Amino acid sequence: MWGESAAGSGSNVGVPDDLKYFTRTIALIFSLLLGYFLYLPMARIFLAPLSEALSRKTHLIKTGEPYPKASLGWGRAILEGLKLVAFQAGIIFAALIAAIAFPPLGAPAGIMAAVFTCGLDFMDVPLSVRGLPLKSKLGIIFRNKVLAFGFGFAVYLSLLIPIVNLISLPAGIIGSTLLMDTIEE
Template sequence: MPPYPVLSGPGYLREGLQLLMRPGLRLFVLIPLGINLLLFCALVGLAGHEFGLWLDHLKSSFPGWLSALQWLLWPLFVLLMVLVIFFTFTMIANIIAAPFNGFLAEKVEVVVTGKDEFPAFSWKELIEMVPRTMSREMRKLGYYLPRALGLVVLSFIPGVNIIAAPLWVLFGVWMMAIQYIDYPADNHKMSWQDMLAWLRSRRWACLSFGGITYLVLLIPLVNLVMMPAAVAGATLFWVRERQR
């Protein structure tokens, strides 16, 4: 077992990425990767098309000399798209990939521990897994939304809003840890509250893993590959931290 310190997130994520090269794991990576790539291209194409229409309408409503300002709008649009895609696409992609991520977490655990205590993969088993994984994803959403709303309100309070930005980042890092470590926890039928308590007992290690995951998922296209790597890394986290 690698002697990872408390700030062990990068090590787990790096090993998780290496594990994805195993032949027995490729199916659970390639299928959601293909689905999410199509979704990503569709969202970007739709957003670009709608922005172009809006820009044409804006140009027709203002004097000609203002049309020169359009070159300023495109960089702002790209920046906005990066933010929207991170928060919206990541959430949608994780919901779509949830059943595959559950199976991926199972197979990674088998590779790491050498013990196969899970049902063999079948499409029937995958379909039966959908209601449970969807329910768990909705539970994550229910945890996220009221806290995110509270941070939005905080952002509009003069004086207090100075702490809103670092709190947003800290909360996003914590949610990344919850999002991915929950897959192996759910495979072992650990309840939501018990899972949160387990994470809190390893708070710094969780924040380390969530922090590096948060950073790599901010990178468009790279995030498509790093999502399954985060599942594999989170499973390594689960197995080794429980052994400790």
């Protein structure tokens, strides 16, 4: 059933079936959780050129003015991206610790962390195109935390729906660009 090895291969000798099934179940749950938490950051990495172009075009259509050329070079952009990933990992780790320390808090803390990081991921695109460092991006997001959290919640829910999640990434970039343009006005 679970990829049993051939008789005499020696890989199943002395290992109880219950332990094998438990280990495989834990591995499956771990890989599903890993996929859940890595989907959006990985999609952002691979779709970064499209996301930036989409954000620039959306801003141009809405305001009639192109974004000023950002002063961040490749090295600085990579450093800012790594800072963002580390920040998000810290948030997710804190939610995980809360879930382990106090299980009734686990699910709500995990959902709130996912909503926040989802909103942060999408709002990072128009703010990065503007050439802002992470500290400035977080300042803008925290000053408008209700809007940011509401937007993150809407996009988070749309990412949970199969097929709809395929258009959620570009729609989220457009929405976050329009939101950031509105906040600037």
